Amino acid sequence: MIGEQVVLDNVGFDRPGSSMFFDATFDSGTITAIIGPSGAGKSTLLNLVAGFETPTSGRVRIGDRDVTGLSPAERPVSMVFQDNNLFTHLTVETNIALGIRPRISRQPGDRETISEALERVGLTGFEKRLPGELSGGERQRVAIARAWLRRKPVLLLDEPFAALGPKLRRDMLHLIRTLQAETGMTTVLVTHQPDEAAGFAEKIVFIDAGKTIAHGPAQQFLSRTDVPGLAEYLGR
Amino acid sequence: MVNRRQGSAAIAAGIFVLAAMAVVIGAAVVALFFEAAGSSAQTSPFYDSYIWRVARFTLLQASLSTAISVGLGIPLARAIARRQHFVGRTWLIRLLAVPIGLPPIIAALGLIEIWGRQGLVNSGLLWLGLAEPVSIYGLPGILLAHVFFNLPLATRLFLTQLDRVPSEFWRNADQLGLGASAVFRLIEWPFMRSHIAAIAGLIFMLCVTSFTLVLLLGGGPAATTIEVAIYQALRFDFDPPRAVTLAVLQLILTSLLLGLLALLGKAPEEGATLGQSTYRHPDRHLGSRVSDFGLIALAALFFVSPLVSITISGLSADLPRLLQEPIVWRAIATSLAIALCAAGLAVSLALILVRARHAAQPLAATRLWARLLRTTTTASTSLVLLVPPIVLGAGWFVLLRGRVDVFALAPVLVIVINGLMALPFIMRVLEPAHTTHMARTERLSAALGLTGRHRFVLVDWPGMKRAFSLAVAFAMALSLGDLGAIALFGSQDVITLPYLLLQRMGSYRTDDAAGLAFLLGLVCLALMVFASRETARPANETMPLTRRHSA
The missing domain is CATH 1.10.3720.10 (MetI-like)
Structure with a gap:
């Protein structure tokens, strides 16, 4: 099991007109769903963990390392975005190969590794295709295959299935679950579907207006009454 | 810009280019005003x-x-x-x-x-x-x-x-x-x-x-x-x-x-x-x-x-005789050389400015100087419009006159003026392409740790080559067709196609003029066709056009 604990230790993030504050711990090897209204800062939280944004104050720790000053590639993190996970002019094979090593050259054995990863996500034989020839769901599967193959301790998912239909979305969540169970990656998923989050994750974090409001077990989380703003977000 | 070290290098390069442009354009303007102040008293x-x-x-x-x-x-x-x-x-x-x-x-x-x-x-x-x-x-x-x-x-x-x-x-x-x-x-x-x-x-x-x-x-x-x-x-x-x-x-x-x-x-x-x-x-x-x-x-x-009409008269002109004149070949070669250098200059300047603007963007929200840099890069292209080629040329003419042989420096002056002249247009081609490209690839490249030549070969060149070729072709076409700078600095030693054309028109050799115009148009057309065809090309092909014409 490769998972590591992720800690946002009093992380402040200021932009003109908005000021965010996150304090949260994601335990090693767990699946956490982040829910909250649009613009609450769900993606910003993931970007802070991945290193696409730098905190104004506080520290970000992964495992026993302080990663606050590290660039995205130096952090033990894989992130799947909602879109643009693949370079559209490169084949599926090359896109995945860049997860093995970010260089022009390949090494013997890479081909087998890539085929295996594609097989894991149900895309056997897709090596030579271009992303443009794939459906939205298939493209996300390629991105997941690459994340699986990179074996980073932390997997961040920024609404990767928002554009997919209900059945496809369920299939994808199932796939993530299987791969997560196998590797033990600490997984954090941002989602707009609270019910799905409750069924998929072990923990839920509720964010509102740039603050982590509540954090707890997924079960019964949505029916909690002690979380300010949650009822309004859910429309109850 | 996700990578901070690259970001500050890009910003530094941008500031350097802005300073250089300010010197080239500013010197011409200052020279003109000084000269005007000095002479107005007597005449x-x-x-x-x-x-x-x-x-x-x-x-x-x-x-x-x-x-x-x-x-x-x-x-x-x-x-x-x-x-x-x-x-x-x-x-x-x-x-x-x-x-x-x-x-x-x-x-x-x-x-x-x-x-x-x-x-x-x-x-x-x-x-x-x-x-x-x-x-x-x-x-x-x-x-x-x-x-x-x-x-x-x-x-x-x-x-x-x-x-x-x-x-x-x-x-x-x-x-x-x-x-x-x-x-x-x-x-x-x-x-x-x-x-x-x-x-x-x-x-x-x-x-x-x-x-x-x-x-x-x-x-x-x-x-x-x-x-x-x-x-x-x-x-x-x-x-x-x-x-x-x-x-x-x-x-x-x-x-x-x-x-x-x-x-x-x-x-x-x-x-x-x-x-x-x-x-x-x-x-x-x-x-x-x-x-x-x-x-x-x-x-x-x-x-x-x-x-x-120009095609018909160009085709009916005595092209074979025209192409036997060494001066015509010299003009073609000079034109292409100047156009290539001017395009290289314009595209390099534009790329540096575009990258600096992009690198300053995340900082612009919190830092005044980054906001200032982004505004200045935009304003700098207006500065080029403010000082038209002829005025810029006149400024440098006045500045250099009496100190050095202005006509010996002609190629350099024409290249710089043509390059600057093309800059605002090139920026309009490159900047949107760069912004889209970065939106698609920047985070992904950073997440995977793609940097340096690996990133350039795998991601940036394939993504930008179309806009890049278009920019080069466009800048070359502008420079090839320019008569402003060369009219000021041209001489028997430095002759471009439009300059030669102007001479032949001046001596009422209409037939020659038509033939030369046809040749010039053909070169510009070829450039444009090449630029628009580049989409369908594989990544690592070089420019065949320049080879064809210097052969």
Whole structure:
């Protein structure tokens, strides 16, 4: 099991007109769903963990390392975005190969590794295709295959299935679950579907207006009454 | 920019380029003002009636050219937008883009062939029994040429506006049974009106700073603009003080105009579509069909006739003899070498500025200096418009005169002026492409740890090569067709194709001129075709065009 604990230790993030504050711990090897209204800062939280944004104050720790000053590639993190996970002019094979090593050259054995990863996500034989020839769901599967193959301790998912239909979305969540169970990656998923989050994750974090409001077990989380703003977000 | 180290390098390079540009342009401007201050005491040329006449004519021809271009552009764009389906529509819209890359000298020659003393129009008029031929030289010729270049521009920009009308508007208009005049008043006019001022301002600016067309079609001192008068003062009358006065006048004029343009708002960006995305139910009234298609046919004839004419006369010129003249080959080689260097300069400067702007973007929210840098890079391209090539050239002419041999430095000066001249246009090609490319790939590259040459080969070059080739081809075409800088600094030692063409025209060797114009047009056309074909090419192919021509 490769998972590591992720800690946002009093992380402040200021932009003109908005000021965010996150304090949260994601335990090693767990699946956490982040829910909250649009613009609450769900993606910003993931970007802070991945290193696409730098905190104004506080520290970000992964495992026993302080990663606050590290660039995205130096952090033990894989992130799947909602879109643009693949370079559209490169084949599926090359896109995945860049997860093995970010260089022009390949090494013997890479081909087998890539085929295996594609097989894991149900895309056997897709090596030579271009992303443009794939459906939205298939493209996300390629991105997941690459994340699986990179074996980073932390997997961040920024609404990767928002554009997919209900059945496809369920299939994808199932796939993530299987791969997560196998590797033990600490997984954090941002989602707009609270019910799905409750069924998929072990923990839920509720964010509102740039603050982590509540954090707890997924079960019964949505029916909690002690979380300010949650009822309004859910429309109850 | 996600990688901080690369970010600060990009910003530093951007600041360096801005400083260099400020020095090159600033030195010319300062030299002009010093010279003007020094000389005004003795000769007081500010009160010279000649200068005021020239200034008045400059504004007059620009106002008339703008009024005609915009006035005809509105109905023409409306006619094209109303007729979504007719044979040759796509070609007509492509034709409207031709003047962007067409060297003015070729257009002028073509217009003379159609509208000149021995041209088609006058022959027709004579045949009809009209004794007095229309003269193309002077104000009519200048207006004709400016409309030839700016009517397509206005039409394209208005057409873009009309393409932005949501198709629900047309469906609603159909459902409500609105007539043509109601549609114009309620839909078409409001969409075009919001940009008329900006479009007119842009065209006015282009006409005030136009050089080649006025040089070739203007008729003596009565029909001369400031730009041409500067050239004549420097090259023919050897009267630098007058050139300086004129240049200062032009600077004041362009800065006033740029200020006005800023108030009017930006001219709309052109859409990438060919204008066929909108649903439009055709207006079936006979009258409107006749007027629409009549207007379209007349416009097409006006745009195409000079191009066809120059092709015919070019082909019937004695090309083999022309190609045996060593001076022609020297001109071609010089032109291409200067164009390549100018394009290299322009594209490098543009890339550095674009990258610096991009790197400063995340910092701009919190840091004043980053915001300042982003504004300055935008302003720097306006600075290039503020100081037209002839004025920049005049400034450096004054600065270097008496210290070094100006004509020995000609190639360098022409390359720098041509490169700077192309910069605003190149930025408009590269910046949107770079922004889109970065939005697609920057986070992914950073997440995977793709950097340096690996990132360049795998991601940046494939993603940017189309915009890059377009920028290079465009900058080369601009430089190849330029007559401004070379007219000031050209000599028997440094001859480009347009300069040679001008000489042959001056010595009434019309046949040679037609042949040279044809060659020049062919090179520019090849460049444009190459640039637009680049999309379908594999990544690592080099430019075959330059090899073909130097062989």
